[in-house]
Amino acid sequence: MKELMFSQAENAAFDEEMARDPSVFILGEDIGLYWGGPFGQFRGLIEKYGPRRVRETPISEKAILGGGIGAAAAGMRPCSAMMFVDFLGCAFDEMVNQLQMRYMFGGKIKLPLTILAGIGAGRSTAAQHSKSMLGLLMGVKGLKIVVPSTPYDAKGLLKTSIRDDNPVLFLSHKMLTPIKNKIPDEEYLIPLGKADVKREGKDVTVVATAWMVHVALAAAAKLESEGISVEVVDPRTLVPLDKQTILDSVKKTSRLVVISEEPKTGSSAGQIAAMVAEEGFDYLDAPIRVIGCPDTPVPFSPVLEKYYVPDEARLIKTIKEIV
């Protein structure tokens, strides 16, 4: 058992999977000797596995993602490192037109590709380095989406993502970087499509992903002293979505708040709320509430950004309105 930060847990997952399977390799910009990725998640890998398996690319997002697709189609198991999810904008054709090879080809090909990207606001990096785009990305078909909230989950989910025979988008929220977990020495995998109840409660269900899980846990701790018991469900993967765990929780608590860090229109939170409205309406004793960001790009100034990102106070206020 050792304590690892989020990016160290990811690093351990890469290391184990690259050691296990010679077809696993990473391509992306600044992932090698001089930086090891913006959060150090690739540090040490190039020294251990060499430049053919830790391939430092030009700043060419179409080539990083399209190259990953082509390599996967031809039998490798690549990880395309996009740096931040915002930069997927430069590779949107690859994302929405090329990644769908399996379906277009009638199921005749496997694309074992992991797409890595950082997400999230909180560091004043403004509109082009801070998005999460979860709802938008849920609209991309043929793509699994993993959004871990802890180092423990990150390691187990990343290993599973790399072993999956489909394109998997693995999103790492930048505010999770300093969080530490005890990580077992022995290998473990976490399946895609299995939510985790991060805190049990009985009065209201809060569904949250990535950094919002920690906002929800902090709110739940405060509300406990006021006699409100909050259950926090972390889907961990948005595609596939573990509907059952969410519905079971709502059945128990009869109330639902979905919170996600992205503009509310078209958000993953909206999708989850719609699913519960359709499939779990009879369990509800109060209207579903959705908390998101304003329908704006991400602002820069710390004052504006603080207003933009949903926080504990907003969540507490919303919960009190329906409990």
Added chain:
Amino acid sequence: MEISKEKLLDMYRTMLRIRRFEEKCSKEFAAGRIPGTVHLYIGEEAIATGACACLNTDDYITGTHRGHGHVIAKGGHTDRMMAEIYGRKTGYCKGKGGSMHIADPDLGILGANGVVGGGICVASGAGIACQMKEKGQVVVCFLGDGSTNEGAFHEGVNLASIWNLPVLFVIENNLYAEKTRITDTTKIIDLADRCKSYGIPGVSIDGNDVLKVYETVGGAVARAREGKGPTLMECKTYRWRGHFEGDQQGYKAKEEVQAWMQKDPIPRFRAHLTSNRIVADAEADAIDREITDEIENAVKFALDSPFPAPEETEEDVFA
């Protein structure tokens, strides 16, 4: 360069197979029997044929929206292709892809592609796999003149060049990108000149000369197999048909079309074969009849095939 009679006849058959397949598609589309749209390769047969004649089954190709010729040249079966174009269950993609997405990974065909330039970065990626697997495989990326103005062209070719990937980029310059002349959108005359930006070899050749294509691609493929990296090749040719079937082509001068039809790559190759006594006229005619029958049977196979069940829409998203 010594080429066996068998190889020469294979190439002749392939060119004719593409021509007759496309002529049939044109008729069937005009009759309203083919859904969607088709982009035909008539006039450009020498390129796919000459290039794929240099490849093994485990080599890869990526194609374009004008992709029937690439698939046929790489060994695609015309019956399953036709069934796909007709949206049938027996088609290469079980009716999920259609004309613009015919693929067969078992033949190394990573798909025709509905997006201009969409296959370029994918080809470089397949090149990474070939390089890492060290089995001497190569990738031929077919692309149109229009795609050389896409960002994907720069990113994909540059990546192949810096890593010496075994990828051959074959530009089929048929003079028109959709309905716009390439000379209206590009300042250079020889598109292979763009090789200079990537520090790789480049060559512009007559794309209607199948033997020239075969010889040039052969050299570039050999170079790639030796680990010496990519080549940029421009094959100058002409698109006889419109961008898509039904395109009225008001943007083309009649004289231009007629002049290029005089340079038809198929009679030209046949003349080479007969004048060099490689094949007699009677044998060449027999090949034509044999191919014509094959294409008739392909249409019959398609029409006799069932449509997929509607619920199959929801299958094949994930492995």
